[in-house]
Amino acid sequence: MATIKDVAKLAGVSTGTVDRILHKRGRFSADTAERVYAAVKELGYEPNLLARNLSISQTCRLAVLIPYPEQDSSYWALPKAGMDEALAALSPYGVSLEYFHFDRYDRASCREAVKRALEFECDGMIMSPLRNEDFSCLFREKQVPFIFIDTDIRDSDRIAYVGQDSRSGGVLAAKLMNLLAAGREDHFLILAPETENYHLTERIAGFRSGVDREAVLLTTGIEAFHDRGEFYASLDGVIHEGLGGIYVVDASAHYVADYLTEKDLLSVPLIGFDLVDENRKGVLSGAIDFILTQQPREQGFQAVRLLYRCLMLGENNPGDLILASQIITKENLPD
Amino acid sequence: MATIKDVAKLAGVSTGTVDRILHKRGRFSADTAERVYAAVKELGYEPNLLARNLSISQTCRLAVLIPYPEQDSSYWALPKAGMDEALAALSPYGVSLEYFHFDRYDRASCREAVKRALEFECDGMIMSPLRNEDFSCLFREKQVPFIFIDTDIRDSDRIAYVGQDSRSGGVLAAKLMNLLAAGREDHFLILAPETENYHLTERIAGFRSGVDREAVLLTTGIEAFHDRGEFYASLDGVIHEGLGGIYVVDASAHYVADYLTEKDLLSVPLIGFDLVDENRKGVLSGAIDFILTQQPREQGFQAVRLLYRCLMLGENNPGDLILASQIITKENLPD
């Protein structure tokens, strides 16, 4: 491996000059630059990243702006786990993460988190811009590279988006539902929370495009009720033994699983999203037939790696990363 | 972050002494050692890996011993791709891979590859010990740490195994097959190559334990025939319109997919393993309903990472890594 000294010797200059030329800083003449570039090319010189990072004592402070891990049935613990895993791998190389959590359903909390993130000095940022209106100031004012995770905003100058293909998730759910419901007569039921959300809309649209029968939408998530009993009551009218199947577009399939268990309706097919702990139990018990995941853990993992590569290794056009849907069922439930 | 200098200062010695004590080399007294350990503990000192690796110019040469990428319908290209990806991430830190490929169905080729690997100087080794008898000499003689991928041998002193849970893969296939065959009358057909193999046996056993009807085993892979026509002829007797479904336990489902396409039998359910290119085409065309994968790419990726962590970062009991089965179908086919 050629070092900067080899380049310097071949170009007939000192290492300092090579360094300045390669970083286009300070002063140098055009023809020495040319000699240096020629030497770099001839020797195939690649800077040693160990030495570089050691020398500049570069630390890569990343700010992460996502909801509280407990929110959405602890969904947000999953990308966080992935980020922590990536951190473990990269911390020897000076990467550190600082989390700024917020309550995604509370405007004040969002603004507060954004405010703190704005004040935090960092080299890069990973966030879920769940509320465009609250976050946009951040990625306009803050002069650091950032990438979006889970939710995208196209017309921002994010350097990348790591997320899911929610429509194909819906189509996949439809395929599985068709299979599960073979021999069942009645229509399908789609359960969705009231909150407007791109992914949920897409999951519904995808499902509708793929099913072999009518699908009735009920937009009342459990959050709309004070207690579980009230929620159960609302289901009484729409869920019955002959139903083709139930499709829950967010992470709250486990509530429905509990309902089906209590009412002895386990034969009704149930498909949900996101492998949070409660859903895992539902899958194990057999109340949930399939859980689709969009690899949130992997999203977190890749987001950190991507940003690290851009900041520390100088990669510049990473491209978006759309992770495929995964099918989880009792037989392939990971530990 | 505390450095070795801080430790030295607090312990009242020089950095050289700290270094010798922490590495238990050279000469030092018991009580200075104690002071140094106390200082390390108090400051929470962790050696800077950048500096360490730079200083010792450590390179981590890994030897990889797997079949030719093209074998088994190009199955082996998948773990290789994962390893190459991990390499890309780790090459800045001095990791290099050297592949030793062999023809897994040819004894001479195996021995030849093992011989070359034995001669190769490396710091660690990743291999698929597909033929215990040919490989055992290697992991007895060679004095480097090694990990097994894809296939395990328990009573070897491998530092880890990265692989699949093939039985649960079979059980999962059974579940999907039951769903696909709802409403179909006839029995299932299991297609397996003649070669004896732990994973294949397990996949069959798992499938048998999960299906809701009889499953007939036909042990003649396409390798047993001179040409495709001959293979097709052998299928003519056993595949027919009313068949419950076909389960191919290795990567050659695409051959069956071609057969079903040609004979206009696309309604017969077909499940296979491994997302090799040809199977991908079969899924896209609709001839293959489900492909199960055991994440071979991920296996390769993780194997390299694991070995790197053990060798360079001094992790010592990594534990085995059993990757879950994944379900691939037309709707979630990754790009």
Added chain:
DNA sequence: GATTTATGCGTGAACGGTAACGCATTAAGG
């Protein structure tokens, strides 16, 4: 008591790259 051997520890030069600093040389300005 002088000489040898053993023991504990400090020193300093790497590893490869970075970046502040400052010395020559040349060009511009009076």
Added chain:
DNA sequence: CCTTAATGCGTTACCGTTCACGCATAAATC
């Protein structure tokens, strides 16, 4: 012609660890 500024480049001190070398001091030997 002298001063001043601008330009190009070399020097040097790091970053945190490793490790060979060698200097003290103490212990063992005669």
